[in-house]
Amino acid sequence: MLDILREYWLLFLVGQYPNGPLGGLVATLLVAICGLGLALPCAMAIALGRISPYMPVRIAAAFVVHTVRGTPFLMVIFWSYFGLPILLGRPINGFVTLVGALVLYESAYLAEAIRAGIEALPRGQREAARALGLNYWQTMGLVILPQALFNALPSLLTQFVSLIKETSLGYVISVNEFTFAAAQVNNQLLTKPVQVFSILALTFFAVCFTLTQTARRLERIVARRRNGMAKDGEPTALLATEPTP
Amino acid sequence: MGYTLDFGAILSGEHLRWLISGLRLTLELTLSSWVLALVLGVILVLLRSSGIKPAEWFVTAYVEVHQNVPLLVQVLFWYFAVPELLPEAGRIWLNERNSEFLLVMLALSFCFAAYMSEALRSGMRAIPQTQHEAGRALGFGYLRTMQYVVIPQAARLAIPPLINYSLLLFKNTSLAMAIGVHELTTQTRQIENDTFRTFEAFTVSTVLYLMISFVIMAGGALLERRIKREGR
Numbered sequence: 001m002l003d004i005l006r007e008y009w010l011l012f013l014v015g016q017y018p019n020g021p022l023g024g025l026v027a028t029l030l031v032a033i034c035g036l037g038l039a040l041p042c043a044m045a046i047a048l049g050r051i052s053p054y055m056p057v058r059i060a061a062a063f064v065v066h067t068v069r070g071t072p073f074l075m076v077i078f079w080s081y082f083g084l085p086i087l088l089g090r091p092i093n094g095f096v097t098l099v100g101a102l103v104l105y106e107s108a109y110l111a112e113a114i115r116a117g118i119e120a121l122p123r124g125q126r127e128a129a130r131a132l133g134l135n136y137w138q139t140m141g142l143v144i145l146p147q148a149l150f151n152a153l154p155s156l157l158t159q160f161v162s163l164i165k166e167t168s169l170g171y172v173i174s175v176n177e178f179t180f181a182a183a184q185v186n187n188q189l190l191t192k193p194v195q196v197f198s199i200l201a202l203t204f205f206a207v208c209f210t211l212t213q214t215a216r217r218l219e220r221i222v223a224r225r226r227n228g229m230a231k232d233g234e235p236t237a238l239l240a241t242e243p244t245p
Numbered sequence: 246m247g248y249t250l251d252f253g254a255i256l257s258g259e260h261l262r263w264l265i266s267g268l269r270l271t272l273e274l275t276l277s278s279w280v281l282a283l284v285l286g287v288i289l290v291l292l293r294s295s296g297i298k299p300a301e302w303f304v305t306a307y308v309e310v311h312q313n314v315p316l317l318v319q320v321l322f323w324y325f326a327v328p329e330l331l332p333e334a335g336r337i338w339l340n341e342r343n344s345e346f347l348l349v350m351l352a353l354s355f356c357f358a359a360y361m362s363e364a365l366r367s368g369m370r371a372i373p374q375t376q377h378e379a380g381r382a383l384g385f386g387y388l389r390t391m392q393y394v395v396i397p398q399a400a401r402l403a404i405p406p407l408i409n410y411s412l413l414l415f416k417n418t419s420l421a422m423a424i425g426v427h428e429l430t431t432q433t434r435q436i437e438n439d440t441f442r443t444f445e446a447f448t449v450s451t452v453l454y455l456m457i458s459f460v461i462m463a464g465g466a467l468l469e470r471r472i473k474r475e476g477r
Binding site for chain 1: 309310312313314315316317318319321322325326329330356357360412413416417418419420422423430433434443444447450451454455458459462
């Protein structure tokens with residue numbers, strides 16, 4: 001296993017980068033970070049839509065969330081693969097395809113995490129903000145969302161782990177990322193699948209496990225802060241940071 | 246754009262047959278993995294609460310590994326690496342059958358067993374010890390205490406995540422495409438290659454996936470409501 005790492009560590013890390021497209025673990029992380037960065041604003045919009053005072057907006061947001069939750073991510077990838085070039089009017093590379101699919105898919109999941117964060121806030125917060133004379137957008141932007149995002153921080157980090165794991169599906173449409181790099185190495189060696197796929201799995205584990213543990217620690221910190229704030233003595237339940245495959 | 250939608254090419258003749266066979270395989274994969282995952286999940290929970298330290302460590306490690314490695318990587322590992330680890334006879338046995346289906350089913354089951362065991366455990370853990378004691382004080386034996394006091398309350402907490410994981414299990418059967426199992430996603434791609442009707446093919450299969458997902462979601466919501474009522 002070590003000799004494979006010594007031979008191919010650069011391919012695992014950055015793919016064929018200086019002479020070709022960026023790939024490997026760095027591309028995987030880059031895709032995940034871009035996906036999260038672009039999905040967050042969309043998720044906030046959907047979350048606000050889910051709790052909007054206007055029923056048509058609520059229905060539309062719920063429709064988006066449930067449709068995405070009912071579709072396999074692989075299907076979303078194919079929609080992005082075939083649909084995005086037509087929407088944008090020009091061919092796109094695998095990197096953009098994968099980021100597009102992640103934004104579409106994860107917006108719905110992140111929105112639910114943010115909504116849970118909003119709903120965990122006492123109603124008094126919104127009423128107090130309105131009583132101070134803030135309008136809807138000021139209430140949301142200055143009072144509700146900052147607190148809700150803090151509450152949702154552990155769930156958001158857990159969701160980021162899911163994003164990292166989901167980038168591996170880029171392999172199916174031959175995007176240059178970590179899983180694809182491992183498959184390339186496997187094709188070159190042919191006789192050492194156990195070692196190659198162990199390297200792949202262990203590296204993913206190291207990255208994701210670190211983040212998962214951080215999310216758990218954050219959850220305890222957030223829970224302590226929130227219980228300190230809730231004066232009525234009722235310990236608020238932990239926000240679910242359920243991981244998804 | 247001059248592009249007219251034509252679902253006829255997909256929803257008739259040979260292509261319809263491909264679609265139906267793909268759907269059937271997806272459902273078979275979902276059901277068989279679901280049953281095996283639940284059985285393994287229960288075994289994992291029992292091991293974890295057994296009080297034997299090495300068994301508890303094993304389950305903790307098992308759960309963390311399966312939750313922190315992408316499912317596709319697990320599927321690829323089962324497909325490419327696990328047969329290499331088997332003795333000669335096992336490999337021949339696998340090659341003679343349609344090993345792809347079996348291997349992806351095992352990958353899904355072993356992965357979702359980890360998730361399901363966590364859902365079951367969080368349900369069990371939320372029931373305070375005093376509930377056990379109260380059951381015993383009422384004169385119930387261990388099994389009756391479990392049956393009438395602990396499990397009804399634990400189930401109420403465990404069933405929502407279990408339904409969520411069942412839905413995810415169903416959706417993730419599409420990963421079988423990566424190793425060439427002819428389930429719904431693979432068949433969709435084949436139809437698309439055969440007809441060049443990309444949008445029609447993917448619309449039809451997305452709608453099929455959505456319909457089954459909605460059935461799972463609605464069934465789950467019904468079940469949750471019923472359990473809540475009974476628990477009162």
